[in-house]
Amino acid sequence: MNLKNQILNKDILDDNELWAELKAGDEQAFSILFKRYYGCLLQYGNTFLPFSEKVQDCVQDVFTDIWVYRNSLSSTVVVKAYLLSSVRKRIVRLQQRDRVFNKSKSVDAIEFLFDFSVEHRLVSDELTAGKVMQLNKVLNVLPSRQKEALYLRYHNSLSVDEIAVILNVNYQSANNLLHRGLLNIRKEWKGDLTLLMMLLMNWI
Amino acid sequence: MKARNQYKEVEDFLADESFRLWMKTQKDLDGWEEWTLEHPKRAKLVEEARLWLLAMNVPEDNLSQEQINTALQATWMKIEQKEQGNKMEQKVIQLWNTSWVRRVAVILVFGLLSLYAYNNFFAEKHYSVYDEIVSNPDADGLLEQINNSNKPQIVTLSDGSSVLLQPKSKLSYPKVFTGNERNVYLSGEAFFEISKNPKKPFFVHANEIVTKVVGTSFRIKAYQNQSDVEVLVRTGKVEVNSEKANQKKIVLLPNQALRFVRKNQTFDKITDITLDKSISSSVKSIEQLSFEFTDIPVAQIFKTIEQAYSVEVDFPVKTLEKCYLTTSLSDQPLPEKLKIICKSIGDNTAYTMNGNQIIISSKGCNYQ
Numbered sequence: 001m002n003l004k005n006q007i008l009n010k011d012i013l014d015d016n017e018l019w020a021e022l023k024a025g026d027e028q029a030f031s032i033l034f035k036r037y038y039g040c041l042l043q044y045g046n047t048f049l050p051f052s053e054k055v056q057d058c059v060q061d062v063f064t065d066i067w068v069y070r071n072s073l074s075s076t077v078v079v080k081a082y083l084l085s086s087v088r089k090r091i092v093r094l095q096q097r098d099r100v101f102n103k104s105k106s107v108d109a110i111e112f113l114f115d116f117s118v119e120h121r122l123v124s125d126e127l128t129a130g131k132v133m134q135l136n137k138v139l140n141v142l143p144s145r146q147k148e149a150l151y152l153r154y155h156n157s158l159s160v161d162e163i164a165v166i167l168n169v170n171y172q173s174a175n176n177l178l179h180r181g182l183l184n185i186r187k188e189w190k191g192d193l194t195l196l197m198m199l200l201m202n203w204i
Numbered sequence: 205m206k207a208r209n210q211y212k213e214v215e216d217f218l219a220d221e222s223f224r225l226w227m228k229t230q231k232d233l234d235g236w237e238e239w240t241l242e243h244p245k246r247a248k249l250v251e252e253a254r255l256w257l258l259a260m261n262v263p264e265d266n267l268s269q270e271q272i273n274t275a276l277q278a279t280w281m282k283i284e285q286k287e288q289g290n291k292m293e294q295k296v297i298q299l300w301n302t303s304w305v306r307r308v309a310v311i312l313v314f315g316l317l318s319l320y321a322y323n324n325f326f327a328e329k330h331y332s333v334y335d336e337i338v339s340n341p342d343a344d345g346l347l348e349q350i351n352n353s354n355k356p357q358i359v360t361l362s363d364g365s366s367v368l369l370q371p372k373s374k375l376s377y378p379k380v381f382t383g384n385e386r387n388v389y390l391s392g393e394a395f396f397e398i399s400k401n402p403k404k405p406f407f408v409h410a411n412e413i414v415t416k417v418v419g420t421s422f423r424i425k426a427y428q429n430q431s432d433v434e435v436l437v438r439t440g441k442v443e444v445n446s447e448k449a450n451q452k453k454i455v456l457l458p459n460q461a462l463r464f465v466r467k468n469q470t471f472d473k474i475t476d477i478t479l480d481k482s483i484s485s486s487v488k489s490i491e492q493l494s495f496e497f498t499d500i501p502v503a504q505i506f507k508t509i510e511q512a513y514s515v516e517v518d519f520p521v522k523t524l525e526k527c528y529l530t531t532s533l534s535d536q537p538l539p540e541k542l543k544i545i546c547k548s549i550g551d552n553t554a555y556t557m558n559g560n561q562i563i564i565s566s567k568g569c570n571y572q
Protein backbone atom coordinates (compact mmCIF):
# COMPACT_ATOMS: atom_id res chain seq x y z
CA MET A 1 0.00 0.00 0.00
CA ASN A 2 2.75 2.32 0.99
CA LEU A 3 4.65 1.44 -2.17
CA LYS A 4 1.64 2.05 -4.34
CA ASN A 5 1.16 5.45 -2.81
CA GLN A 6 4.75 6.29 -3.61
CA ILE A 7 4.28 5.35 -7.23
CA LEU A 8 1.08 7.30 -7.59
CA ASN A 9 2.65 10.37 -6.10
CA LYS A 10 5.66 10.45 -8.33
CA ASP A 11 3.98 13.03 -10.49
CA ILE A 12 4.45 15.66 -7.86
CA LEU A 13 8.12 14.93 -7.33
CA ASP A 14 10.42 17.72 -8.40
CA ASP A 15 12.83 17.50 -11.30
CA ASN A 16 15.88 16.59 -9.25
CA GLU A 17 14.16 13.73 -7.47
CA LEU A 18 12.86 12.37 -10.77
CA TRP A 19 16.30 12.75 -12.28
CA ALA A 20 17.84 10.71 -9.49
CA GLU A 21 15.25 7.96 -9.97
CA LEU A 22 15.74 8.01 -13.70
CA LYS A 23 19.45 7.51 -13.19
CA ALA A 24 18.63 4.55 -11.00
CA GLY A 25 16.66 3.03 -13.89
CA ASP A 26 13.11 4.07 -13.09
CA GLU A 27 11.07 4.10 -16.28
CA GLN A 28 8.20 5.97 -14.70
CA ALA A 29 10.40 8.84 -13.65
CA PHE A 30 11.66 9.02 -17.22
CA SER A 31 8.12 9.14 -18.60
CA ILE A 32 7.05 11.86 -16.18
CA LEU A 33 10.02 14.04 -17.09
CA PHE A 34 9.32 13.42 -20.74
CA LYS A 35 5.71 14.50 -20.43
CA ARG A 36 6.67 17.49 -18.33
CA TYR A 37 9.16 18.91 -20.81
CA TYR A 38 8.37 17.54 -24.26
CA GLY A 39 6.15 20.48 -25.24
CA CYS A 40 8.53 23.08 -23.90
CA LEU A 41 11.49 21.52 -25.72
CA LEU A 42 9.55 21.17 -28.95
CA GLN A 43 8.67 24.85 -28.77
CA TYR A 44 12.28 25.82 -28.15
CA GLY A 45 13.42 23.64 -31.03
CA ASN A 46 10.83 25.21 -33.29
CA THR A 47 12.39 28.62 -32.69
CA PHE A 48 15.37 27.43 -34.78
CA LEU A 49 13.74 25.14 -37.33
CA PRO A 50 10.15 26.35 -37.40
CA PHE A 51 7.80 23.36 -37.40
CA SER A 52 10.19 20.92 -38.89
CA GLU A 53 9.79 17.20 -38.38
CA LYS A 54 13.44 17.16 -37.48
CA VAL A 55 12.73 19.01 -34.25
CA GLN A 56 10.58 16.19 -32.95
CA ASP A 57 13.33 13.75 -33.80
CA CYS A 58 15.93 15.90 -32.05
CA VAL A 59 13.89 16.13 -28.86
CA GLN A 60 13.16 12.41 -28.88
CA ASP A 61 16.80 11.63 -29.53
CA VAL A 62 17.81 13.76 -26.55
CA PHE A 63 15.55 11.68 -24.33
CA THR A 64 16.75 8.47 -25.96
CA ASP A 65 20.34 9.27 -25.13
CA ILE A 66 19.42 10.28 -21.60
CA TRP A 67 17.93 6.85 -20.98
CA VAL A 68 20.53 4.82 -22.84
CA TYR A 69 23.42 6.60 -21.16
CA ARG A 70 21.71 7.22 -17.83
CA ASN A 71 24.59 5.68 -15.93
CA SER A 72 26.99 8.34 -17.05
CA LEU A 73 24.68 11.31 -16.44
CA SER A 74 25.73 13.92 -13.94
CA SER A 75 23.56 13.87 -10.85
CA THR A 76 23.82 17.59 -10.18
CA VAL A 77 22.06 19.27 -13.06
CA VAL A 78 19.23 21.71 -13.43
CA VAL A 79 17.06 19.37 -15.43
CA LYS A 80 15.24 21.95 -17.51
CA ALA A 81 18.42 23.81 -18.42
CA TYR A 82 20.12 20.54 -19.25
CA LEU A 83 17.30 19.49 -21.54
CA LEU A 84 17.05 22.85 -23.30
CA SER A 85 20.79 22.88 -23.77
CA SER A 86 20.83 19.33 -25.16
CA VAL A 87 18.11 20.10 -27.67
CA ARG A 88 19.91 23.22 -28.80
CA LYS A 89 23.21 21.38 -29.23
CA ARG A 90 21.53 18.67 -31.23
CA ILE A 91 19.95 21.17 -33.59
CA VAL A 92 23.28 22.94 -34.03
CA ARG A 93 24.90 19.62 -34.92
CA LEU A 94 22.11 18.80 -37.32
CA GLN A 95 22.42 22.16 -39.02
CA GLN A 96 26.16 21.83 -39.31
CA ARG A 97 25.82 18.41 -40.86
CA ASP A 98 23.25 19.68 -43.32
CA ARG A 99 25.56 22.51 -44.16
CA VAL A 100 28.42 20.18 -44.84
CA PHE A 101 26.21 18.22 -47.21
CA ASN A 102 24.78 21.31 -48.87
CA LYS A 103 28.21 22.93 -48.97
CA SER A 104 26.69 26.25 -48.06
CA LYS A 105 28.90 28.76 -46.34
CA SER A 106 26.64 30.32 -43.76
CA VAL A 107 27.63 31.03 -40.17
CA ASP A 108 28.07 28.14 -37.81
CA ALA A 109 25.58 29.28 -35.16
CA ILE A 110 21.86 28.67 -35.40
CA GLU A 111 19.47 31.59 -35.30
CA PHE A 112 16.65 32.15 -32.88
CA LEU A 113 13.74 32.91 -35.22
CA PHE A 114 10.96 33.28 -32.69
CA ASP A 115 8.73 36.34 -32.41
CA PHE A 116 7.04 37.24 -29.18
CA SER A 117 3.33 37.83 -29.50
CA VAL A 118 0.92 40.12 -27.67
CA GLU A 119 -1.34 38.67 -25.02
CA HIS A 120 -4.54 40.29 -26.32
CA ARG A 121 -6.68 38.34 -23.95
CA LEU A 122 -5.49 40.39 -20.99
CA VAL A 123 -5.49 43.81 -22.65
CA SER A 124 -8.64 45.72 -21.83
CA ASP A 125 -8.25 49.35 -22.85
CA GLU A 126 -6.90 50.92 -26.00
CA LEU A 127 -4.17 52.94 -24.36
CA THR A 128 -2.68 49.79 -22.89
CA ALA A 129 -3.10 48.04 -26.22
CA GLY A 130 -1.13 50.79 -28.00
CA LYS A 131 1.67 50.66 -25.47
CA VAL A 132 1.86 46.87 -25.53
CA MET A 133 1.90 46.73 -29.31
CA GLN A 134 4.69 49.28 -29.40
CA LEU A 135 6.71 47.39 -26.82
CA ASN A 136 6.19 44.13 -28.66
CA LYS A 137 7.43 45.66 -31.91
CA VAL A 138 10.60 46.90 -30.25
CA LEU A 139 11.17 43.52 -28.62
CA ASN A 140 10.91 41.63 -31.85
CA VAL A 141 13.51 43.66 -33.71
CA LEU A 142 16.19 42.92 -31.10
CA PRO A 143 19.22 40.90 -32.27
CA SER A 144 18.33 37.22 -32.18
CA ARG A 145 20.74 36.31 -29.39
CA GLN A 146 19.35 39.00 -27.11
CA LYS A 147 15.88 37.76 -27.88
CA GLU A 148 16.88 34.18 -27.13
CA ALA A 149 18.38 35.24 -23.81
CA LEU A 150 15.16 37.05 -22.88
CA TYR A 151 13.13 34.01 -23.91
CA LEU A 152 15.19 31.69 -21.76
CA ARG A 153 15.22 34.08 -18.80
CA TYR A 154 11.62 35.26 -18.69
CA HIS A 155 9.80 32.42 -20.35
CA ASN A 156 11.74 29.41 -19.11
CA SER A 157 12.91 30.99 -15.84
CA LEU A 158 16.51 30.00 -16.32
CA SER A 159 19.22 31.73 -14.31
CA VAL A 160 21.88 33.83 -16.00
CA ASP A 161 24.39 31.04 -15.32
CA GLU A 162 22.26 28.49 -17.10
CA ILE A 163 21.68 30.84 -20.03
CA ALA A 164 25.43 31.36 -20.30
CA VAL A 165 25.95 27.59 -20.58
CA ILE A 166 23.25 27.17 -23.20
CA LEU A 167 24.46 30.05 -25.36
CA ASN A 168 28.03 28.89 -24.85
CA VAL A 169 29.26 32.24 -23.47
CA ASN A 170 30.55 33.32 -20.06
CA TYR A 171 28.36 34.72 -17.30
CA GLN A 172 29.26 38.32 -18.04
CA SER A 173 28.36 38.03 -21.72
CA ALA A 174 25.04 36.39 -20.92
CA ASN A 175 24.29 39.14 -18.44
CA ASN A 176 25.21 41.74 -21.03
CA LEU A 177 22.92 40.12 -23.61
CA LEU A 178 19.98 40.38 -21.24
CA HIS A 179 20.87 43.84 -19.99
CA ARG A 180 21.45 45.25 -23.43
CA GLY A 181 18.21 43.73 -24.63
CA LEU A 182 16.24 45.41 -21.90
CA LEU A 183 18.13 48.66 -22.28
CA ASN A 184 17.44 48.78 -26.01
CA ILE A 185 13.77 48.20 -25.47
CA ARG A 186 13.47 50.75 -22.75
CA LYS A 187 15.25 53.41 -24.78
CA GLU A 188 13.09 52.88 -27.84
CA TRP A 189 9.94 52.43 -25.94
CA LYS A 190 10.35 55.44 -23.65
CA GLY A 191 11.04 57.61 -26.67
CA ASP A 192 7.98 56.35 -28.44
CA LEU A 193 5.92 56.62 -25.32
CA THR A 194 6.71 60.32 -24.75
CA LEU A 195 5.83 60.92 -28.37
CA LEU A 196 2.59 59.11 -27.87
CA MET A 197 1.88 61.09 -24.71
CA MET A 198 2.56 64.40 -26.45
CA LEU A 199 0.24 63.45 -29.23
CA LEU A 200 -2.43 62.56 -26.73
CA MET A 201 -1.92 65.86 -24.88
CA ASN A 202 -2.34 67.77 -28.09
CA TRP A 203 -5.56 65.98 -28.73
CA ILE A 204 -6.92 67.04 -25.45
CA MET B 205 15.96 35.57 -5.27
CA LYS B 206 15.58 39.02 -3.83
CA ALA B 207 12.66 39.55 -1.53
CA ARG B 208 9.99 41.41 -3.44
CA ASN B 209 10.16 44.37 -1.12
CA GLN B 210 13.53 45.12 -2.65
CA TYR B 211 12.33 44.99 -6.26
CA LYS B 212 13.35 48.18 -8.00
CA GLU B 213 13.36 47.29 -11.66
CA VAL B 214 10.93 45.78 -14.10
CA GLU B 215 13.38 42.88 -14.60
CA ASP B 216 13.03 41.90 -10.97
CA PHE B 217 9.35 41.32 -11.51
CA LEU B 218 9.76 39.66 -14.88
CA ALA B 219 12.09 37.09 -13.36
CA ASP B 220 9.68 36.26 -10.57
CA GLU B 221 7.76 33.16 -11.53
CA SER B 222 5.04 33.74 -8.98
CA PHE B 223 4.50 37.25 -10.31
CA ARG B 224 4.31 36.00 -13.89
CA LEU B 225 1.79 33.41 -12.91
CA TRP B 226 -0.36 36.06 -11.28
CA MET B 227 -0.20 38.32 -14.31
CA LYS B 228 -0.96 35.64 -16.82
CA THR B 229 -3.50 33.49 -15.06
CA GLN B 230 -4.70 35.69 -12.24
CA LYS B 231 -3.63 33.00 -9.78
CA ASP B 232 -2.46 35.09 -6.89
CA LEU B 233 -0.68 32.59 -4.70
CA ASP B 234 1.45 35.07 -2.81
CA GLY B 235 -0.93 37.96 -2.17
CA TRP B 236 0.49 40.11 -4.98
CA GLU B 237 -2.59 42.26 -5.29
CA GLU B 238 -2.57 43.32 -1.70
CA TRP B 239 1.17 43.85 -1.75
CA THR B 240 0.91 46.06 -4.83
CA LEU B 241 -1.79 48.26 -3.38
CA GLU B 242 0.32 48.96 -0.29
CA HIS B 243 2.48 51.45 -2.20
CA PRO B 244 1.65 53.73 -5.15
CA LYS B 245 5.29 53.44 -6.31
CA ARG B 246 4.99 49.68 -6.38
CA ALA B 247 1.78 49.94 -8.34
CA LYS B 248 3.57 51.91 -11.05
CA LEU B 249 6.35 49.31 -11.36
CA VAL B 250 3.88 46.48 -11.35
CA GLU B 251 1.86 48.13 -14.09
CA GLU B 252 4.98 48.54 -16.22
CA ALA B 253 5.99 44.93 -15.63
CA ARG B 254 2.50 43.92 -16.67
CA LEU B 255 2.88 45.71 -19.99
CA TRP B 256 6.18 43.95 -20.58
CA LEU B 257 4.72 40.59 -19.89
CA LEU B 258 1.79 41.25 -22.19
CA ALA B 259 4.17 42.20 -24.94
CA MET B 260 6.45 39.19 -24.40
CA ASN B 261 3.85 36.54 -24.74
CA VAL B 262 4.92 33.07 -25.80
CA PRO B 263 1.95 31.04 -26.95
CA GLU B 264 1.21 27.87 -25.04
CA ASP B 265 2.26 24.73 -26.80
CA ASN B 266 -0.99 23.15 -27.84
CA LEU B 267 0.12 19.57 -27.64
CA SER B 268 -2.57 17.16 -26.64
CA GLN B 269 -1.95 14.45 -24.10
CA GLU B 270 -2.26 12.03 -26.96
CA GLN B 271 0.45 13.66 -29.02
CA ILE B 272 2.81 13.59 -26.07
CA ASN B 273 2.06 9.93 -25.44
CA THR B 274 2.72 9.09 -29.07
CA ALA B 275 6.04 10.89 -28.88
CA LEU B 276 6.89 9.04 -25.68
CA GLN B 277 6.15 5.74 -27.34
CA ALA B 278 8.28 6.65 -30.33
CA THR B 279 11.08 7.49 -27.94
CA TRP B 280 10.86 4.13 -26.17
CA MET B 281 11.11 2.49 -29.60
CA LYS B 282 14.20 4.48 -30.38
CA ILE B 283 15.67 3.49 -27.03
CA GLU B 284 15.04 -0.16 -27.75
CA GLN B 285 16.71 0.09 -31.15
CA LYS B 286 19.70 1.89 -29.74
CA GLU B 287 20.10 -0.53 -26.85
CA GLN B 288 19.99 -3.45 -29.25
CA GLY B 289 22.63 -1.78 -31.36
CA ASN B 290 24.77 -1.23 -28.29
CA LYS B 291 24.32 -4.83 -27.20
CA MET B 292 25.56 -6.04 -30.55
CA GLU B 293 28.55 -3.79 -30.20
CA GLN B 294 29.23 -5.15 -26.74
CA LYS B 295 28.93 -8.70 -27.98
CA VAL B 296 31.46 -7.98 -30.68
CA ILE B 297 33.78 -6.48 -28.10
CA GLN B 298 33.31 -9.48 -25.81
CA LEU B 299 33.95 -11.83 -28.67
CA TRP B 300 37.08 -9.93 -29.53
CA ASN B 301 38.27 -10.34 -25.98
CA THR B 302 38.24 -14.12 -26.19
CA SER B 303 41.70 -15.19 -27.22
CA TRP B 304 40.94 -17.60 -30.02
CA VAL B 305 38.87 -15.05 -31.93
CA ARG B 306 41.81 -12.75 -31.80
CA ARG B 307 44.10 -15.45 -33.10
CA VAL B 308 41.78 -16.30 -35.96
CA ALA B 309 41.44 -12.62 -36.82
CA VAL B 310 45.21 -12.20 -36.86
CA ILE B 311 45.55 -15.15 -39.20
CA LEU B 312 42.78 -13.81 -41.40
CA VAL B 313 44.31 -10.37 -41.60
CA PHE B 314 47.69 -11.88 -42.34
CA GLY B 315 46.17 -14.08 -45.02
CA LEU B 316 44.36 -11.20 -46.65
CA LEU B 317 47.49 -9.09 -46.55
CA SER B 318 49.57 -11.77 -48.23
CA LEU B 319 46.87 -12.27 -50.83
CA TYR B 320 46.89 -8.56 -51.46
CA ALA B 321 50.67 -8.53 -51.66
CA TYR B 322 50.63 -11.49 -54.01
CA ASN B 323 48.12 -9.81 -56.27
CA ASN B 324 50.10 -6.61 -56.29
CA PHE B 325 53.65 -7.81 -56.59
CA PHE B 326 53.65 -11.28 -58.03
CA ALA B 327 50.57 -11.28 -60.17
CA GLU B 328 51.40 -7.77 -61.19
CA LYS B 329 52.11 -9.00 -64.72
CA HIS B 330 48.37 -8.91 -65.23
CA TYR B 331 48.81 -5.29 -66.02
CA SER B 332 46.69 -3.81 -68.67
CA VAL B 333 48.46 -2.56 -71.72
CA TYR B 334 45.14 -1.33 -72.93
CA ASP B 335 44.49 1.08 -70.09
CA GLU B 336 48.09 2.19 -70.11
CA ILE B 337 48.02 3.10 -73.75
CA VAL B 338 44.55 4.48 -73.95
CA SER B 339 44.97 6.65 -70.86
CA ASN B 340 48.30 7.91 -72.20
CA PRO B 341 47.91 11.59 -73.04
CA ASP B 342 49.93 11.01 -76.23
CA ALA B 343 47.20 8.69 -77.36
CA ASP B 344 44.96 11.51 -78.43
CA GLY B 345 43.40 11.05 -81.78
CA LEU B 346 42.44 7.53 -80.77
CA LEU B 347 38.82 6.59 -81.10
CA GLU B 348 37.37 4.11 -78.67
CA GLN B 349 34.57 1.67 -79.34
CA ILE B 350 33.16 -0.06 -76.26
CA ASN B 351 30.69 -2.87 -76.68
CA ASN B 352 28.45 -2.95 -73.63
CA SER B 353 25.61 -4.66 -75.44
CA ASN B 354 25.12 -8.38 -75.59
CA LYS B 355 25.61 -8.63 -79.35
CA PRO B 356 28.78 -8.28 -81.41
CA GLN B 357 29.40 -4.87 -82.96
CA ILE B 358 31.08 -4.14 -86.26
CA VAL B 359 33.84 -1.54 -86.36
CA THR B 360 35.15 -0.35 -89.68
CA LEU B 361 38.64 1.12 -89.74
CA SER B 362 39.95 3.81 -92.06
CA ASP B 363 41.95 1.31 -94.15
CA GLY B 364 38.85 -0.75 -94.94
CA SER B 365 39.57 -3.42 -92.34
CA SER B 366 36.68 -4.58 -90.23
CA VAL B 367 36.62 -5.71 -86.62
CA LEU B 368 33.78 -7.64 -85.09
CA LEU B 369 33.88 -6.60 -81.45
CA GLN B 370 32.40 -9.10 -78.99
CA PRO B 371 30.39 -8.04 -75.93
CA LYS B 372 32.30 -6.57 -72.95
CA SER B 373 35.19 -5.68 -75.20
CA LYS B 374 36.73 -2.43 -76.30
CA LEU B 375 38.88 -1.34 -79.18
CA SER B 376 40.95 1.80 -79.56
CA TYR B 377 42.04 2.84 -83.00
CA PRO B 378 43.18 5.99 -84.80
CA LYS B 379 40.69 7.84 -86.90
CA VAL B 380 43.12 7.62 -89.79
CA PHE B 381 46.18 5.38 -89.91
CA THR B 382 49.32 7.44 -90.44
CA GLY B 383 52.98 6.40 -90.71
CA ASN B 384 54.26 3.00 -91.73
CA GLU B 385 52.28 0.94 -89.26
CA ARG B 386 48.66 0.37 -88.39
CA ASN B 387 48.25 0.01 -84.62
CA VAL B 388 45.07 -0.80 -82.71
CA TYR B 389 44.51 -1.74 -79.07
CA LEU B 390 42.15 -4.43 -77.89
CA SER B 391 40.78 -5.39 -74.53
CA GLY B 392 38.43 -8.35 -74.77
CA GLU B 393 37.60 -10.39 -77.80
CA ALA B 394 37.33 -9.50 -81.46
CA PHE B 395 37.48 -11.04 -84.92
CA PHE B 396 39.70 -9.08 -87.27
CA GLU B 397 39.56 -8.99 -91.06
CA ILE B 398 42.41 -6.90 -92.24
CA SER B 399 42.64 -5.33 -95.67
CA LYS B 400 45.85 -6.30 -97.43
CA ASN B 401 48.66 -3.76 -97.46
CA PRO B 402 52.19 -5.24 -97.24
CA LYS B 403 53.72 -1.76 -96.93
CA LYS B 404 51.75 -0.99 -93.80
CA PRO B 405 51.69 -3.97 -91.42
CA PHE B 406 48.82 -4.13 -89.01
CA PHE B 407 49.48 -4.58 -85.26
CA VAL B 408 46.98 -5.57 -82.62
CA HIS B 409 48.10 -4.88 -79.06
CA ALA B 410 46.18 -7.04 -76.64
CA ASN B 411 47.26 -7.40 -73.01
CA GLU B 412 50.88 -8.52 -73.11
CA ILE B 413 51.06 -9.59 -76.74
CA VAL B 414 51.34 -7.96 -80.13
CA THR B 415 49.95 -9.60 -83.21
CA LYS B 416 51.38 -8.55 -86.55
CA VAL B 417 49.39 -9.01 -89.68
CA VAL B 418 49.73 -8.20 -93.28
CA GLY B 419 46.31 -9.13 -94.51
CA THR B 420 44.24 -11.85 -93.04
CA SER B 421 41.44 -12.73 -90.67
CA PHE B 422 41.91 -13.90 -87.12
CA ARG B 423 40.46 -13.71 -83.69
CA ILE B 424 42.00 -12.40 -80.50
CA LYS B 425 40.63 -13.02 -77.05
CA ALA B 426 42.35 -10.88 -74.44
CA TYR B 427 40.11 -10.03 -71.51
CA GLN B 428 41.88 -8.11 -68.82
CA ASN B 429 40.53 -10.34 -66.08
CA GLN B 430 41.28 -13.66 -67.74
CA SER B 431 44.47 -15.58 -67.23
CA ASP B 432 45.12 -16.42 -70.89
CA VAL B 433 45.27 -14.53 -74.14
CA GLU B 434 44.21 -16.42 -77.27
CA VAL B 435 44.85 -15.78 -80.94
CA LEU B 436 43.14 -17.90 -83.58
CA VAL B 437 43.91 -17.53 -87.28
CA ARG B 438 41.31 -18.15 -89.94
CA THR B 439 43.06 -17.07 -93.15
CA GLY B 440 46.46 -15.70 -94.06
CA LYS B 441 49.42 -15.50 -91.70
CA VAL B 442 50.11 -13.64 -88.47
CA GLU B 443 53.08 -13.17 -86.20
CA VAL B 444 52.63 -12.93 -82.45
CA ASN B 445 55.08 -11.25 -80.13
CA SER B 446 55.21 -10.41 -76.47
CA GLU B 447 55.00 -6.68 -75.70
CA LYS B 448 58.20 -7.09 -73.68
CA ALA B 449 60.04 -8.31 -76.76
CA ASN B 450 62.14 -10.85 -74.89
CA GLN B 451 60.26 -13.75 -76.46
CA LYS B 452 60.73 -15.31 -79.81
CA LYS B 453 58.00 -14.42 -82.25
CA ILE B 454 55.56 -17.12 -83.21
CA VAL B 455 54.08 -17.53 -86.66
CA LEU B 456 50.54 -18.77 -86.99
CA LEU B 457 48.90 -20.18 -90.10
CA PRO B 458 45.19 -20.73 -90.80
CA ASN B 459 43.42 -22.82 -88.20
CA GLN B 460 46.34 -22.57 -85.87
CA ALA B 461 45.98 -20.89 -82.54
CA LEU B 462 48.09 -19.64 -79.71
CA ARG B 463 47.55 -19.32 -76.03
CA PHE B 464 49.58 -16.90 -73.97
CA VAL B 465 49.67 -17.90 -70.31
CA ARG B 466 49.85 -14.60 -68.48
CA LYS B 467 51.03 -16.04 -65.18
CA ASN B 468 54.37 -17.26 -66.48
CA GLN B 469 54.45 -15.23 -69.69
CA THR B 470 54.78 -18.21 -72.00
CA PHE B 471 53.35 -18.99 -75.41
CA ASP B 472 51.54 -22.19 -76.09
CA LYS B 473 51.05 -22.93 -79.77
CA ILE B 474 48.06 -25.04 -80.74
CA THR B 475 48.49 -26.54 -84.17
CA ASP B 476 45.18 -28.38 -84.26
CA ILE B 477 42.40 -26.25 -82.89
CA THR B 478 39.86 -29.05 -83.06
CA LEU B 479 41.75 -30.78 -80.26
CA ASP B 480 41.62 -27.78 -77.97
CA LYS B 481 38.22 -27.69 -76.37
CA SER B 482 38.46 -24.19 -74.97
CA ILE B 483 39.23 -22.66 -78.35
CA SER B 484 37.03 -24.76 -80.58
CA SER B 485 34.03 -24.38 -78.33
CA SER B 486 34.25 -20.62 -78.43
CA VAL B 487 34.41 -20.32 -82.18
CA LYS B 488 31.93 -17.63 -83.11
CA SER B 489 29.41 -17.85 -85.90
CA ILE B 490 31.45 -15.61 -88.17
CA GLU B 491 34.26 -18.14 -88.18
CA GLN B 492 31.96 -21.03 -88.93
CA LEU B 493 30.03 -19.36 -91.69
CA SER B 494 31.32 -20.01 -95.14
CA PHE B 495 31.79 -17.11 -97.48
CA GLU B 496 32.36 -19.36 -100.49
CA PHE B 497 29.27 -18.83 -102.62
CA THR B 498 28.45 -20.81 -105.76
CA ASP B 499 25.40 -19.62 -107.66
CA ILE B 500 23.70 -18.37 -104.53
CA PRO B 501 20.85 -15.79 -104.48
CA VAL B 502 22.08 -12.33 -103.43
CA ALA B 503 19.45 -12.26 -100.66
CA GLN B 504 21.08 -15.36 -99.16
CA ILE B 505 24.51 -13.76 -99.25
CA PHE B 506 23.23 -10.66 -97.48
CA LYS B 507 21.63 -12.87 -94.88
CA THR B 508 24.97 -14.55 -94.21
CA ILE B 509 26.55 -11.13 -93.79
CA GLU B 510 23.83 -10.07 -91.42
CA GLN B 511 24.49 -13.16 -89.32
CA ALA B 512 28.23 -12.92 -89.37
CA TYR B 513 28.60 -9.25 -88.52
CA SER B 514 25.44 -8.58 -86.48
CA VAL B 515 24.42 -5.91 -88.98
CA GLU B 516 21.24 -5.15 -90.85
CA VAL B 517 21.35 -5.14 -94.60
CA ASP B 518 18.67 -3.22 -96.40
CA PHE B 519 18.37 -4.06 -100.10
CA PRO B 520 15.72 -3.80 -102.86
CA VAL B 521 14.32 -7.32 -102.58
CA LYS B 522 12.25 -7.21 -105.75
CA THR B 523 14.98 -5.76 -107.93
CA LEU B 524 17.56 -8.31 -106.82
CA GLU B 525 15.17 -11.23 -106.73
CA LYS B 526 16.73 -12.99 -109.68
CA CYS B 527 20.39 -12.19 -109.02
CA TYR B 528 22.74 -15.05 -108.28
CA LEU B 529 26.43 -14.81 -107.49
CA THR B 530 29.44 -17.05 -107.41
CA THR B 531 32.21 -15.55 -105.33
CA SER B 532 34.77 -16.20 -102.59
CA LEU B 533 34.70 -13.65 -99.83
CA SER B 534 36.40 -15.53 -97.00
CA ASP B 535 39.51 -13.47 -96.77
CA GLN B 536 37.94 -10.03 -97.03
CA PRO B 537 37.01 -7.43 -94.47
CA LEU B 538 33.38 -6.40 -94.45
CA PRO B 539 33.71 -3.25 -96.61
CA GLU B 540 35.68 -5.26 -99.13
CA LYS B 541 33.03 -7.98 -99.18
CA LEU B 542 30.32 -5.43 -99.78
CA LYS B 543 32.33 -3.77 -102.54
CA ILE B 544 32.87 -7.08 -104.31
CA ILE B 545 29.22 -8.06 -104.03
CA CYS B 546 28.05 -4.70 -105.38
CA LYS B 547 30.51 -4.84 -108.24
CA SER B 548 29.44 -8.37 -109.11
CA ILE B 549 25.79 -7.39 -109.17
CA GLY B 550 26.34 -4.51 -111.53
CA ASP B 551 27.82 -1.06 -112.09
CA ASN B 552 24.70 0.68 -110.85
CA THR B 553 24.88 -0.94 -107.45
CA ALA B 554 26.43 0.69 -104.35
CA TYR B 555 26.38 0.40 -100.57
CA THR B 556 26.41 2.87 -97.70
CA MET B 557 27.30 1.88 -94.18
CA ASN B 558 26.12 3.66 -91.06
CA GLY B 559 26.99 1.89 -87.82
CA ASN B 560 25.43 -1.51 -88.05
CA GLN B 561 23.05 -0.41 -90.81
CA ILE B 562 24.00 -1.23 -94.39
CA ILE B 563 21.92 0.06 -97.27
CA ILE B 564 22.27 -1.37 -100.76
CA SER B 565 20.97 0.64 -103.66
CA SER B 566 20.65 -1.14 -106.98
CA LYS B 567 18.85 -1.04 -110.31
CA GLY B 568 19.25 -4.77 -110.84
CA CYS B 569 21.96 -7.14 -111.96
CA ASN B 570 23.85 -7.04 -115.24
CA TYR B 571 22.82 -10.40 -116.54
CA GLN B 572 19.15 -10.36 -115.58
